[in-house]
Amino acid sequence: MPYSPPKILVVDQHDDFRRMIVRELQDHNYTVLEASTAEDALEMITREVPDLITLETVLPDGDGFSLCKTLTEPGYTKYYAQSPTGHLPVIFITEHDTLEERRKGFEIGAADFLAKPFYRGDVLKAVNNIVRPNKRLIGLTALVVDDSQMARRISAEPLRREGLTVFECSDGDEALCFMEKMHKKIDIVITDLKMPKMGGDTLCLKLRQDLGLTDLPIIFLTAISDHTLLLDMFKVGATDYLVKPFVKEELIARLRVHLERAQLTKNLRRIIGSLKKANDEIRTLSITDPLTGCYNRNYMGVQLKKEIRTAQRCKRSLSLLMCDIDHFKRVNDRYGHTVGDEVLKGFVECMGGCIRADIDWVVRFGGEEFLIVLPETGVDGVRDVGERLRRAVEETPLKTSGDALSITASFGGTGFGPGEPPNLITVRNLLVTADNLLYSSKNNGRNRVTIGPLIGIDAES
Numbered sequence: 001m002p003y004s005p006p007k008i009l010v011v012d013q014h015d016d017f018r019r020m021i022v023r024e025l026q027d028h029n030y031t032v033l034e035a036s037t038a039e040d041a042l043e044m045i046t047r048e049v050p051d052l053i054t055l056e057t058v059l060p061d062g063d064g065f066s067l068c069k070t071l072t073e074p075g076y077t078k079y080y081a082q083s084p085t086g087h088l089p090v091i092f093i094t095e096h097d098t099l100e101e102r103r104k105g106f107e108i109g110a111a112d113f114l115a116k117p118f119y120r121g122d123v124l125k126a127v128n129n130i131v132r133p134n135k136r137l138i139g140l141t142a143l144v145v146d147d148s149q150m151a152r153r154i155s156a157e158p159l160r161r162e163g164l165t166v167f168e169c170s171d172g173d174e175a176l177c178f179m180e181k182m183h184k185k186i187d188i189v190i191t192d193l194k195m196p197k198m199g200g201d202t203l204c205l206k207l208r209q210d211l212g213l214t215d216l217p218i219i220f221l222t223a224i225s226d227h228t229l230l231l232d233m234f235k236v237g238a239t240d241y242l243v244k245p246f247v248k249e250e251l252i253a254r255l256r257v258h259l260e261r262a263q264l265t266k267n268l269r270r271i272i273g274s275l276k277k278a279n280d281e282i283r284t285l286s287i288t289d290p291l292t293g294c295y296n297r298n299y300m301g302v303q304l305k306k307e308i309r310t311a312q313r314c315k316r317s318l319s320l321l322m323c324d325i326d327h328f329k330r331v332n333d334r335y336g337h338t339v340g341d342e343v344l345k346g347f348v349e350c351m352g353g354c355i356r357a358d359i360d361w362v363v364r365f366g367g368e369e370f371l372i373v374l375p376e377t378g379v380d381g382v383r384d385v386g387e388r389l390r391r392a393v394e395e396t397p398l399k400t401s402g403d404a405l406s407i408t409a410s411f412g413g414t415g416f417g418p419g420e421p422p423n424l425i426t427v428r429n430l431l432v433t434a435d436n437l438l439y440s441s442k443n444n445g446r447n448r449v450t451i452g453p454l455i456g457i458d459a460e461s
Contacts, residue, residue: 103245138163172198217258319415346398386449412437
Protein backbone atom coordinates (compact mmCIF):
# COMPACT_ATOMS: atom_id res chain seq x y z
CA MET A 1 0.00 0.00 0.00
CA PRO A 2 1.55 3.36 -1.06
CA TYR A 3 2.52 5.84 1.67
CA SER A 4 -0.01 8.62 2.24
CA PRO A 5 1.33 11.72 4.04
CA PRO A 6 -0.66 12.83 7.10
CA LYS A 7 -3.38 15.34 6.26
CA ILE A 8 -3.68 18.54 8.31
CA LEU A 9 -6.57 21.03 8.13
CA VAL A 10 -5.42 24.57 8.99
CA VAL A 11 -8.31 26.83 10.05
CA ASP A 12 -7.35 30.49 10.52
CA GLN A 13 -9.04 33.72 9.36
CA HIS A 14 -5.71 35.53 8.91
CA ASP A 15 -4.18 34.77 5.54
CA ASP A 16 -0.57 35.49 6.58
CA PHE A 17 -0.66 33.20 9.64
CA ARG A 18 -2.48 30.50 7.72
CA ARG A 19 0.01 30.56 4.84
CA MET A 20 2.97 30.45 7.26
CA ILE A 21 1.56 27.33 8.93
CA VAL A 22 0.75 25.74 5.55
CA ARG A 23 4.29 26.30 4.22
CA GLU A 24 5.90 24.95 7.37
CA LEU A 25 3.84 21.75 7.29
CA GLN A 26 4.18 21.22 3.54
CA ASP A 27 7.96 21.56 3.82
CA HIS A 28 7.89 18.54 6.17
CA ASN A 29 5.83 16.17 4.07
CA TYR A 30 2.32 16.95 5.29
CA THR A 31 -0.68 17.30 3.01
CA VAL A 32 -2.37 20.57 4.04
CA LEU A 33 -5.99 21.68 3.64
CA GLU A 34 -7.05 25.28 4.33
CA ALA A 35 -10.16 26.99 5.67
CA SER A 36 -10.75 30.54 6.93
CA THR A 37 -14.21 30.08 8.48
CA ALA A 38 -16.00 27.50 10.61
CA GLU A 39 -18.47 26.82 7.81
CA ASP A 40 -15.68 26.11 5.30
CA ALA A 41 -13.94 23.83 7.81
CA LEU A 42 -17.07 21.75 8.47
CA GLU A 43 -17.83 21.44 4.77
CA MET A 44 -14.25 20.35 4.05
CA ILE A 45 -14.30 17.68 6.77
CA THR A 46 -17.32 16.03 5.16
CA ARG A 47 -15.36 15.74 1.89
CA GLU A 48 -11.83 14.98 3.07
CA VAL A 49 -11.23 13.89 6.65
CA PRO A 50 -7.93 15.25 8.04
CA ASP A 51 -5.70 13.56 10.62
CA LEU A 52 -5.50 16.75 12.70
CA ILE A 53 -6.84 20.33 12.78
CA THR A 54 -5.00 23.49 13.78
CA LEU A 55 -7.83 25.79 14.83
CA GLU A 56 -7.85 29.51 15.59
CA THR A 57 -10.03 30.27 18.62
CA VAL A 58 -11.62 33.35 16.94
CA LEU A 59 -13.27 32.96 13.50
CA PRO A 60 -15.42 35.33 11.38
CA ASP A 61 -18.53 33.16 11.76
CA GLY A 62 -18.05 31.94 15.34
CA ASP A 63 -15.28 30.65 17.55
CA GLY A 64 -12.98 27.64 17.51
CA PHE A 65 -14.43 26.22 20.72
CA SER A 66 -17.92 25.99 19.21
CA LEU A 67 -16.51 24.41 16.04
CA CYS A 68 -14.56 21.87 18.10
CA LYS A 69 -17.71 21.01 20.07
CA THR A 70 -19.67 20.58 16.83
CA LEU A 71 -17.09 18.04 15.65
CA THR A 72 -17.99 15.82 18.62
CA GLU A 73 -21.64 15.54 17.45
CA PRO A 74 -22.78 12.30 15.75
CA GLY A 75 -23.25 14.05 12.42
CA TYR A 76 -19.48 14.59 12.22
CA THR A 77 -17.94 11.87 14.38
CA LYS A 78 -18.99 9.29 11.78
CA TYR A 79 -16.38 10.71 9.41
CA TYR A 80 -13.41 9.95 11.64
CA ALA A 81 -14.77 7.12 13.82
CA GLN A 82 -12.38 4.65 12.15
CA SER A 83 -9.27 6.66 13.01
CA PRO A 84 -6.79 5.06 15.50
CA THR A 85 -7.95 7.30 18.37
CA GLY A 86 -11.64 7.46 17.40
CA HIS A 87 -11.60 11.27 17.50
CA LEU A 88 -10.11 14.18 15.57
CA PRO A 89 -7.15 15.86 17.37
CA VAL A 90 -7.41 19.65 17.55
CA ILE A 91 -4.59 22.10 18.29
CA PHE A 92 -6.01 25.47 19.31
CA ILE A 93 -4.13 28.58 18.24
CA THR A 94 -5.05 31.59 20.34
CA GLU A 95 -4.08 35.20 21.04
CA HIS A 96 -5.38 34.84 24.62
CA ASP A 97 -3.54 31.90 26.19
CA THR A 98 -5.12 31.77 29.64
CA LEU A 99 -5.71 28.86 31.99
CA GLU A 100 -9.45 29.43 31.58
CA GLU A 101 -9.17 29.14 27.79
CA ARG A 102 -7.09 25.99 28.14
CA ARG A 103 -9.60 24.51 30.59
CA LYS A 104 -12.44 25.27 28.21
CA GLY A 105 -10.53 23.81 25.26
CA PHE A 106 -9.39 20.63 27.01
CA GLU A 107 -12.92 19.98 28.29
CA ILE A 108 -14.20 19.81 24.72
CA GLY A 109 -11.34 17.67 23.50
CA ALA A 110 -8.36 19.87 22.62
CA ALA A 111 -5.08 18.02 22.10
CA ASP A 112 -2.84 21.06 22.55
CA PHE A 113 -2.64 24.87 22.64
CA LEU A 114 -0.31 27.35 20.88
CA ALA A 115 -0.20 31.05 21.69
CA LYS A 116 0.30 33.77 19.09
CA PRO A 117 2.82 35.04 18.26
CA PHE A 118 4.78 31.83 17.93
CA TYR A 119 8.19 31.04 16.49
CA ARG A 120 8.92 29.16 13.33
CA GLY A 121 8.85 25.46 14.08
CA ASP A 122 6.40 25.66 17.02
CA VAL A 123 3.38 24.50 14.98
CA LEU A 124 5.41 21.75 13.31
CA LYS A 125 6.62 20.52 16.71
CA ALA A 126 3.07 20.47 18.14
CA VAL A 127 1.72 18.63 15.08
CA ASN A 128 4.61 16.12 15.10
CA ASN A 129 4.02 15.39 18.80
CA ILE A 130 0.51 14.24 17.94
CA VAL A 131 0.75 12.80 14.43
CA ARG A 132 4.37 11.58 14.50
CA PRO A 133 5.13 11.19 18.23
CA ASN A 134 8.62 10.17 19.39
CA LYS A 135 7.08 7.76 21.92
CA ARG A 136 9.89 8.39 24.36
CA LEU A 137 8.11 6.43 27.08
CA ILE A 138 7.16 3.44 25.00
CA GLY A 139 7.01 0.21 26.95
CA LEU A 140 5.69 1.87 30.14
CA THR A 141 2.11 1.64 31.40
CA ALA A 142 -0.13 4.15 33.19
CA LEU A 143 -3.50 3.97 34.92
CA VAL A 144 -5.70 7.09 34.70
CA VAL A 145 -8.52 7.30 37.26
CA ASP A 146 -11.27 9.95 36.95
CA ASP A 147 -15.07 9.88 37.07
CA SER A 148 -15.20 12.22 34.05
CA GLN A 149 -14.67 10.53 30.70
CA MET A 150 -13.54 13.81 29.18
CA ALA A 151 -11.04 14.41 32.01
CA ARG A 152 -9.65 10.91 31.52
CA ARG A 153 -9.18 11.59 27.82
CA ILE A 154 -7.45 14.91 28.51
CA SER A 155 -4.93 13.09 30.70
CA ALA A 156 -4.68 9.86 28.71
CA GLU A 157 -4.16 11.15 25.19
CA PRO A 158 -0.88 13.03 25.85
CA LEU A 159 0.42 9.92 27.62
CA ARG A 160 -0.47 7.69 24.68
CA ARG A 161 1.31 10.10 22.35
CA GLU A 162 4.42 9.70 24.53
CA GLY A 163 4.24 5.95 23.93
CA LEU A 164 2.66 4.79 27.19
CA THR A 165 0.03 2.09 27.29
CA VAL A 166 -2.87 3.68 29.20
CA PHE A 167 -5.66 1.97 31.14
CA GLU A 168 -8.64 3.94 32.44
CA CYS A 169 -10.92 3.53 35.48
CA SER A 170 -13.90 5.69 36.44
CA ASP A 171 -13.54 5.64 40.25
CA GLY A 172 -11.34 4.47 43.10
CA ASP A 173 -13.24 1.21 43.66
CA GLU A 174 -12.77 0.13 40.06
CA ALA A 175 -9.13 1.23 40.13
CA LEU A 176 -8.38 -0.73 43.32
CA CYS A 177 -9.88 -3.92 41.87
CA PHE A 178 -7.87 -3.35 38.69
CA MET A 179 -4.63 -2.79 40.60
CA GLU A 180 -5.10 -5.90 42.74
CA LYS A 181 -4.78 -7.93 39.53
CA MET A 182 -2.55 -5.71 37.39
CA HIS A 183 -0.27 -3.74 39.75
CA LYS A 184 2.87 -5.52 38.53
CA LYS A 185 2.27 -4.12 35.03
CA ILE A 186 1.51 -0.51 36.04
CA ASP A 187 4.37 2.01 36.17
CA ILE A 188 2.41 5.12 37.25
CA VAL A 189 -1.07 6.08 38.49
CA ILE A 190 -2.71 9.43 37.70
CA THR A 191 -5.88 9.95 39.73
CA ASP A 192 -8.49 12.60 40.42
CA LEU A 193 -8.86 13.48 44.10
CA LYS A 194 -12.64 13.81 44.42
CA MET A 195 -14.60 10.88 42.97
CA PRO A 196 -17.78 8.98 43.92
CA LYS A 197 -17.53 5.65 45.80
CA MET A 198 -13.82 6.01 46.57
CA GLY A 199 -11.72 9.14 46.23
CA GLY A 200 -8.12 9.33 45.11
CA ASP A 201 -6.85 9.81 48.67
CA THR A 202 -8.38 6.52 49.87
CA LEU A 203 -7.22 4.77 46.71
CA CYS A 204 -3.66 6.02 47.26
CA LEU A 205 -3.67 4.90 50.90
CA LYS A 206 -4.85 1.40 49.97
CA LEU A 207 -2.29 1.09 47.16
CA ARG A 208 0.47 2.02 49.61
CA GLN A 209 -0.66 0.05 52.65
CA ASP A 210 -2.79 -2.86 51.40
CA LEU A 211 -0.88 -3.65 48.20
CA GLY A 212 2.53 -2.48 49.46
CA LEU A 213 3.22 -0.33 46.37
CA THR A 214 5.59 2.04 48.13
CA ASP A 215 7.65 2.91 45.03
CA LEU A 216 4.77 3.38 42.56
CA PRO A 217 4.47 7.05 41.41
CA ILE A 218 0.95 8.36 42.15
CA ILE A 219 0.09 11.81 40.76
CA PHE A 220 -3.09 13.57 41.88
CA LEU A 221 -5.14 15.84 39.62
CA THR A 222 -7.37 18.19 41.58
CA ALA A 223 -9.30 21.43 41.30
CA ILE A 224 -8.48 22.16 44.96
CA SER A 225 -5.79 24.79 45.51
CA ASP A 226 -5.96 24.94 49.33
CA HIS A 227 -2.42 24.11 50.46
CA THR A 228 -3.61 22.48 53.70
CA LEU A 229 -5.76 20.02 51.74
CA LEU A 230 -2.99 19.48 49.21
CA LEU A 231 -0.60 18.55 52.03
CA ASP A 232 -3.11 15.92 53.15
CA MET A 233 -2.54 14.14 49.83
CA PHE A 234 1.12 13.68 50.67
CA LYS A 235 0.15 12.23 54.04
CA VAL A 236 -1.66 9.38 52.27
CA GLY A 237 1.31 8.75 49.96
CA ALA A 238 0.99 11.08 46.96
CA THR A 239 4.11 11.44 44.84
CA ASP A 240 3.02 14.73 43.24
CA TYR A 241 -0.06 16.73 42.24
CA LEU A 242 -1.31 19.08 39.53
CA VAL A 243 -4.08 21.64 39.99
CA LYS A 244 -6.74 21.63 37.26
CA PRO A 245 -6.75 23.04 34.66
CA PHE A 246 -3.18 21.97 34.08
CA VAL A 247 -0.87 22.53 31.14
CA LYS A 248 -0.23 19.34 29.18
CA GLU A 249 3.51 20.02 29.02
CA GLU A 250 3.67 20.18 32.82
CA LEU A 251 1.89 16.84 33.17
CA ILE A 252 4.34 15.20 30.76
CA ALA A 253 7.35 16.82 32.45
CA ARG A 254 6.25 15.68 35.92
CA LEU A 255 5.41 12.24 34.64
CA ARG A 256 8.85 11.79 33.03
CA VAL A 257 10.64 12.83 36.21
CA HIS A 258 8.69 10.41 38.40
CA LEU A 259 8.85 7.56 35.92
CA GLU A 260 12.61 7.95 35.57
CA ARG A 261 13.02 8.01 39.33
CA ALA A 262 10.76 4.97 39.72
CA GLN A 263 12.72 3.11 37.06
CA LEU A 264 15.99 3.99 38.77
CA THR A 265 14.58 2.77 42.10
CA LYS A 266 13.33 -0.43 40.47
CA ASN A 267 16.69 -1.03 38.80
CA LEU A 268 18.53 -0.30 42.06
CA ARG A 269 16.34 -2.77 43.94
CA ARG A 270 16.93 -5.33 41.19
CA ILE A 271 20.70 -4.83 41.43
CA ILE A 272 20.59 -5.06 45.24
CA GLY A 273 18.48 -8.22 44.94
CA SER A 274 20.94 -9.73 42.47
CA LEU A 275 23.88 -8.87 44.72
CA LYS A 276 22.11 -10.35 47.75
CA LYS A 277 21.33 -13.50 45.79
CA ALA A 278 24.95 -13.72 44.63
CA ASN A 279 26.20 -13.16 48.19
CA ASP A 280 23.82 -15.84 49.47
CA GLU A 281 25.07 -18.25 46.80
CA ILE A 282 28.70 -17.46 47.66
CA ARG A 283 28.01 -17.98 51.36
CA THR A 284 26.20 -21.25 50.63
CA LEU A 285 29.15 -22.44 48.56
CA SER A 286 31.56 -21.44 51.32
CA ILE A 287 29.78 -23.51 53.99
CA THR A 288 28.45 -26.42 51.93
CA ASP A 289 30.04 -29.61 50.73
CA PRO A 290 29.55 -29.45 46.93
CA LEU A 291 29.07 -33.23 46.51
CA THR A 292 26.64 -34.16 49.27
CA GLY A 293 24.98 -30.80 50.02
CA CYS A 294 25.57 -31.07 53.76
CA TYR A 295 27.69 -28.56 55.68
CA ASN A 296 31.48 -28.49 55.43
CA ARG A 297 34.15 -28.03 58.10
CA ASN A 298 34.24 -24.25 57.57
CA TYR A 299 30.65 -24.06 58.77
CA MET A 300 31.25 -26.53 61.59
CA GLY A 301 34.18 -24.49 62.94
CA VAL A 302 31.91 -21.47 63.49
CA GLN A 303 28.52 -23.01 64.17
CA LEU A 304 29.59 -25.70 66.65
CA LYS A 305 31.04 -23.05 68.94
CA LYS A 306 27.71 -21.18 68.79
CA GLU A 307 25.77 -24.35 69.58
CA ILE A 308 28.01 -25.03 72.61
CA ARG A 309 27.59 -21.47 73.94
CA THR A 310 23.81 -21.63 73.48
CA ALA A 311 23.56 -24.98 75.28
CA GLN A 312 25.68 -23.72 78.19
CA ARG A 313 23.82 -20.42 78.49
CA CYS A 314 20.40 -22.13 78.41
CA LYS A 315 21.58 -25.08 80.56
CA ARG A 316 20.70 -27.63 77.90
CA SER A 317 22.32 -30.75 76.47
CA LEU A 318 24.27 -31.12 73.22
CA SER A 319 25.56 -34.30 71.57
CA LEU A 320 27.69 -35.30 68.59
CA LEU A 321 27.69 -38.44 66.47
CA MET A 322 30.73 -39.20 64.36
CA CYS A 323 30.06 -41.81 61.66
CA ASP A 324 32.00 -43.54 58.92
CA ILE A 325 30.86 -45.74 56.00
CA ASP A 326 32.22 -49.26 56.52
CA HIS A 327 34.64 -50.55 53.87
CA PHE A 328 34.01 -47.56 51.61
CA LYS A 329 37.35 -48.09 49.82
CA ARG A 330 35.98 -51.38 48.49
CA VAL A 331 33.08 -49.51 46.87
CA ASN A 332 35.46 -47.16 45.05
CA ASP A 333 37.80 -49.99 44.03
CA ARG A 334 35.03 -52.24 42.74
CA TYR A 335 32.51 -49.78 41.23
CA GLY A 336 34.59 -46.66 40.59
CA HIS A 337 34.57 -43.18 42.07
CA THR A 338 31.38 -42.09 40.27
CA VAL A 339 29.38 -44.79 42.06
CA GLY A 340 31.31 -43.96 45.24
CA ASP A 341 30.12 -40.35 44.99
CA GLU A 342 26.54 -41.56 44.49
CA VAL A 343 26.84 -43.70 47.63
CA LEU A 344 28.04 -40.69 49.64
CA LYS A 345 25.09 -38.60 48.46
CA GLY A 346 22.64 -41.42 49.17
CA PHE A 347 24.14 -41.92 52.62
CA VAL A 348 23.59 -38.24 53.53
CA GLU A 349 20.01 -38.37 52.22
CA CYS A 350 19.32 -41.47 54.30
CA MET A 351 20.63 -39.79 57.46
CA GLY A 352 18.73 -36.59 56.70
CA GLY A 353 15.48 -38.53 56.78
CA CYS A 354 16.20 -39.77 60.32
CA ILE A 355 17.08 -36.52 62.11
CA ARG A 356 15.16 -33.36 63.03
CA ALA A 357 14.87 -30.84 60.21
CA ASP A 358 16.13 -27.32 61.06
CA ILE A 359 17.49 -28.53 64.43
CA ASP A 360 20.04 -31.29 63.85
CA TRP A 361 22.68 -30.80 61.15
CA VAL A 362 25.22 -32.90 59.24
CA VAL A 363 28.84 -32.07 58.37
CA ARG A 364 31.08 -33.86 55.93
CA PHE A 365 34.08 -34.21 58.21
CA GLY A 366 36.34 -35.76 55.57
CA GLY A 367 36.19 -38.45 52.88
CA GLU A 368 33.46 -40.89 53.97
CA GLU A 369 33.38 -39.58 57.55
CA PHE A 370 30.49 -37.40 58.76
CA LEU A 371 29.53 -35.54 61.92
CA ILE A 372 25.95 -35.11 63.15
CA VAL A 373 25.30 -32.31 65.66
CA LEU A 374 22.28 -32.90 67.92
CA PRO A 375 21.22 -29.85 69.99
CA GLU A 376 19.11 -30.48 73.10
CA THR A 377 20.05 -34.18 73.05
CA GLY A 378 21.84 -35.80 75.99
CA VAL A 379 24.20 -38.79 75.98
CA ASP A 380 21.29 -41.18 76.61
CA GLY A 381 19.32 -39.73 73.69
CA VAL A 382 22.25 -39.86 71.30
CA ARG A 383 22.40 -43.65 71.63
CA ASP A 384 18.81 -43.91 70.33
CA VAL A 385 19.58 -41.55 67.43
CA GLY A 386 22.71 -43.51 66.57
CA GLU A 387 20.86 -46.84 66.53
CA ARG A 388 18.08 -45.35 64.40
CA LEU A 389 20.62 -44.08 61.87
CA ARG A 390 22.59 -47.34 61.87
CA ARG A 391 19.46 -49.43 61.16
CA ALA A 392 18.26 -47.01 58.45
CA VAL A 393 21.61 -47.22 56.64
CA GLU A 394 21.76 -50.99 56.95
CA GLU A 395 18.18 -51.48 55.73
CA THR A 396 18.18 -48.94 52.88
CA PRO A 397 19.87 -50.00 49.59
CA LEU A 398 21.32 -46.89 47.96
CA LYS A 399 20.42 -46.15 44.35
CA THR A 400 23.37 -45.67 41.98
CA SER A 401 23.83 -45.49 38.22
CA GLY A 402 24.50 -49.24 38.42
CA ASP A 403 22.91 -51.62 40.90
CA ALA A 404 21.47 -50.54 44.26
CA LEU A 405 24.13 -51.05 46.92
CA SER A 406 23.68 -52.04 50.53
CA ILE A 407 26.16 -50.55 53.00
CA THR A 408 26.67 -50.26 56.74
CA ALA A 409 28.17 -47.55 58.93
CA SER A 410 29.81 -47.25 62.30
CA PHE A 411 29.02 -44.54 64.88
CA GLY A 412 30.65 -42.97 67.89
CA GLY A 413 28.80 -40.47 70.05
CA THR A 414 29.27 -38.25 73.07
CA GLY A 415 27.86 -35.06 74.53
CA PHE A 416 27.28 -33.00 77.65
CA GLY A 417 24.43 -31.90 79.88
CA PRO A 418 23.81 -28.95 82.21
CA GLY A 419 25.96 -30.45 85.01
CA GLU A 420 29.14 -30.91 82.95
CA PRO A 421 32.20 -28.91 84.13
CA PRO A 422 32.54 -25.87 81.79
CA ASN A 423 36.29 -26.36 81.29
CA LEU A 424 35.60 -29.83 79.85
CA ILE A 425 33.21 -28.57 77.20
CA THR A 426 35.35 -27.63 74.20
CA VAL A 427 35.10 -28.25 70.47
CA ARG A 428 38.32 -30.27 70.55
CA ASN A 429 37.20 -32.49 73.45
CA LEU A 430 33.85 -33.20 71.77
CA LEU A 431 35.38 -34.05 68.38
CA VAL A 432 38.27 -36.16 69.71
CA THR A 433 36.00 -38.10 72.10
CA ALA A 434 33.43 -38.82 69.35
CA ASP A 435 36.20 -39.81 66.91
CA ASN A 436 37.79 -42.19 69.45
CA LEU A 437 34.40 -43.81 70.09
CA LEU A 438 33.84 -44.16 66.32
CA TYR A 439 37.12 -46.07 65.99
CA SER A 440 36.10 -48.22 68.92
CA SER A 441 33.01 -49.23 66.91
CA LYS A 442 35.14 -49.99 63.85
CA ASN A 443 37.70 -51.99 65.87
CA ASN A 444 34.88 -54.02 67.45
CA GLY A 445 33.41 -55.30 64.19
CA ARG A 446 31.83 -52.22 62.53
CA ASN A 447 28.11 -51.58 61.91
CA ARG A 448 27.65 -50.60 65.53
CA VAL A 449 27.13 -47.56 67.79
CA THR A 450 29.46 -46.76 70.66
CA ILE A 451 28.47 -44.02 73.09
CA GLY A 452 30.62 -42.66 75.92
CA PRO A 453 31.10 -39.70 78.24
CA LEU A 454 32.97 -36.60 77.23
CA ILE A 455 36.69 -36.94 77.97
CA GLY A 456 39.09 -34.04 78.48
CA ILE A 457 41.93 -34.21 75.99
CA ASP A 458 43.40 -30.78 76.61
CA ALA A 459 42.30 -27.16 76.80
CA GLU A 460 41.04 -25.63 73.58
CA SER A 461 43.38 -23.05 72.12
